[in-house]
Amino acid sequence: MSGDKSIFLFASTRMVILAEKRAIALKIPYQIIPIPKEFSSECGMCIERDSSNIKIFSSDLYKFNIIHKIVKEKNDE
């Protein structure tokens, strides 16, 4: 993935697993990565994806009660 990226943070690891299943079901490209240090100093995983159509993914997650927070990171290209 390249360009602007959005990071989806979750309340627990189980939520990340559920969210990943939704991404797969929706055929949304994503990456599981450790939570960047600037967002949390604790160990944890999050979902990174490009910033296009994040609303679709986000509203789907809410539909399945997967509480999350979206943060952006700078373009790395």
Next chain:
Amino acid sequence: MTKIIDCKGKLCPQPLIETKKAIKASLPGEIITVVVDNATSCQNVINFLEDNNITFNLQQDGPLFNLNITIPNTFNENSKQAEEYCSTFQPLRSSKQYVVVLTSDTMGLGNNDLGKMLLKGFLNTLPSLPLLPQEIICYNSAVNLARNGSDTAQSLLKLNEQGVKITLCGTCVDFFGIKDELVVGTISNMLYITERLTSDIIVVKP
């Protein structure tokens, strides 16, 4: 106070030239920090330091590589010119080269979903490390990580483009029937894998 040699934005051989100058101008035991912002320059400076038996440690801070160098008592620079250390591209390596062996599509034993997620996190983090493995060997269900459509395949591809060899067990690829779906990797056999795992290279199994 530590002397900082700021080489951000400078391309090879400049960081190496400035490192050499700083070493010559510093006193034995003094510590200098060379800051570079690209992996290739960093590796070239590391090669120089290793060739000259100079003690250092590497810290990565986001996109920055900080090389903390302890000035040696004597510095008899070898005959290599700065330019000779400059390669246009190579993955970072240290004297401790290593191979990553993936034996399944999960990391650790226990919960399968958790293990799969952890392994994805591991693979998706590897490309950003300053010290890349020489090779990643996948067998059993780990060969599925190279399948088209998986995010791990993209990470393996990225590592491959950075010079990391991706080796897949041929028997395993055949067992899962995924030969046509592979996006990265060289299919190999047990003789090769056995030879690699029993060689004196460091083997990392996450």
